[in-house]
Amino acid sequence: MSTTRVAVIGSGPSGAYTAQLLTEESESPVEVDVFDRLPTPFGLVRYGVAPDHPRVKSITTSFAEVFEDTPGLRFLGNVHVGADVSIDELRSHYDAVVFAHGAPLDRRLDVPGEELARVHAVREFVSWYQGHPDQSAEAFVLDGRRAVVVGVGNVALDAARMLVREIDDLRRTDIPEHIVDAFAASTFEEVVVIGRRGPGFAKFTNKEFIELLEVESTDIVIDPADLELDAAQQAHVDADPAARRLLTTFRKAADRGILGRPKSIRFLFDRTPIGFVGDDGTLSGIRLAKTSDPSTTEVLETQLALRSVGYLGKPLDGLPFDERTGTVPHLDSRVVDGEVVVPGVYVAGWIKRGPNGVVGTNRKCALETVTSVLEDVAAREHTSTASTAAEVDELLSSRGVDVVDWHGWRAIEEAEGATGASVGRERVKLHDRDEMLRVAAAHRSLVGAPGHG
Numbered sequence: 001m002s003t004t005r006v007a008v009i010g011s012g013p014s015g016a017y018t019a020q021l022l023t024e025e026s027e028s029p030v031e032v033d034v035f036d037r038l039p040t041p042f043g044l045v046r047y048g049v050a051p052d053h054p055r056v057k058s059i060t061t062s063f064a065e066v067f068e069d070t071p072g073l074r075f076l077g078n079v080h081v082g083a084d085v086s087i088d089e090l091r092s093h094y095d096a097v098v099f100a101h102g103a104p105l106d107r108r109l110d111v112p113g114e115e116l117a118r119v120h121a122v123r124e125f126v127s128w129y130q131g132h133p134d135q136s137a138e139a140f141v142l143d144g145r146r147a148v149v150v151g152v153g154n155v156a157l158d159a160a161r162m163l164v165r166e167i168d169d170l171r172r173t174d175i176p177e178h179i180v181d182a183f184a185a186s187t188f189e190e191v192v193v194i195g196r197r198g199p200g201f202a203k204f205t206n207k208e209f210i211e212l213l214e215v216e217s218t219d220i221v222i223d224p225a226d227l228e229l230d231a232a233q234q235a236h237v238d239a240d241p242a243a244r245r246l247l248t249t250f251r252k253a254a255d256r257g258i259l260g261r262p263k264s265i266r267f268l269f270d271r272t273p274i275g276f277v278g279d280d281g282t283l284s285g286i287r288l289a290k291t292s293d294p295s296t297t298e299v300l301e302t303q304l305a306l307r308s309v310g311y312l313g314k315p316l317d318g319l320p321f322d323e324r325t326g327t328v329p330h331l332d333s334r335v336v337d338g339e340v341v342v343p344g345v346y347v348a349g350w351i352k353r354g355p356n357g358v359v360g361t362n363r364k365c366a367l368e369t370v371t372s373v374l375e376d377v378a379a380r381e382h383t384s385t386a387s388t389a390a391e392v393d394e395l396l397s398s399r400g401v402d403v404v405d406w407h408g409w410r411a412i413e414e415a416e417g418a419t420g421a422s423v424g425r426e427r428v429k430l431h432d433r434d435e436m437l438r439v440a441a442a443h444r445s446l447v448g449a450p451g452h453g
Helices: 012-027 061-070 085-095 122-130 154-164 178-183 206-213 232-237 241-256 361-380 389-400 406-422 433-447
Strands: 006-009 030-033 073-076 096-099 117-119 146-151 190-193 218-222 265-266 271-279 282-290 292-302 304-307 333-337 341-349
Touching: 006 012, 006 085, 012 030, 012 096, 012 304, 012 361, 030 389, 061 073, 073 406, 085 389, 096 361, 117 122, 122 154, 122 178, 122 304, 146 154, 146 292, 154 190, 154 206, 206 241, 206 265, 206 292, 218 241, 232 241, 265 341, 265 361, 282 304, 292 333, 341 361
Parallel strands: 006 030, 006 096, 030 073, 096 341, 117 304, 146 190, 146 304, 190 265, 218 265
Antiparallel strands: 271 282, 282 292, 333 341
8 A cells, every 4th residue: 555645834733733644543554754944843832832830831841742643644854945945856856845934024013113123923922931043032032110011811921920920939930041131130020911901801720820910929900990891792602601710800900909019911992002112213202192092192212112912824936815915825735826726735823814713723623634635645646756865865965955864853953951961950052053953963973874764
């Protein structure tokens, strides 16, 4: 029986689940190559999930078991699809190609002053403190008094919480040592979280907000008057148990009042940013209007602004793209160009459905994709014409691509453990791409292994 070969682009949750389910659900032999632009796997679980959320990050343990225990499943890191290898080439070398590369861009507010220094997408801030290799170590200097976060989703709350975390708490995470030092030197005393709609429409979970209340160094400040709901909010809260629970917790926080702690996170609802102001090209304030009464405006002094208003997918050459939704158009996970299905090309995760859901949501999404892939493979009823793993390796090697395989990733992981031990921590992420590649290359040289496999 012919072996089907599938390429999965992206090793985050959607890509990892897709690879796992392809090997579990197929009734015939299947081999899966999982490509990632980074030398490390796991995508947003490694670089997006808050470092003080170890339970969520622990899902990488189960993903690792899949890579290690599944014959025919390979990790090919440090391969930039679209540059090192084209989409058309992937289609010619594999029976199916699944794009699961996420949503790496950011929505903008499109207001005056958004280009000022110290106005950032929250993704940039998260990438910085997570030690993402694409983010400069010097990208942020935390020397202000007040920061603002525009948005009321879980990522916004993660960013706000990180800005007030005690240093001892941060040293129990895996963030790089220079990031710990930067937070230790921070002079921020207040974080203001701005919701463009009322509290009834807040997107973060009740669990996430309760976690914020448990930060002992920080007051959570909510004006009880902001918790008076208009008719639209009341109808939403009445119909949504999760919103109702969150509103109850808001009211408890407001009743608790100010306890005199050294730092504070203040929530402002029903405020729309209408511009950023600054001197000599650097942010000094944010101009807000009441969403329900745009004639009422104020300027809030701030030295750092993070917009957390959503992620967007990124177009790739050779792949259809819907600019409006920031996703790849599809029909039952099969990529479509206009009304025509693109043979053998599929999508999973955020690039398929948009940036929504939690880590586990990607499993159901991946299963939908895998079902379509396997249905199409069964319907073709022909011998695979895909290239072998060795032929793919030779193609990449001929172009000088320094592929990091699973063993190379494990070497990076071991180096992170050693780096942590040297400073009395369990683990410290390597954040420099060149250093990661040196570690992986040294491992290959030590064991005499080929570059892939």
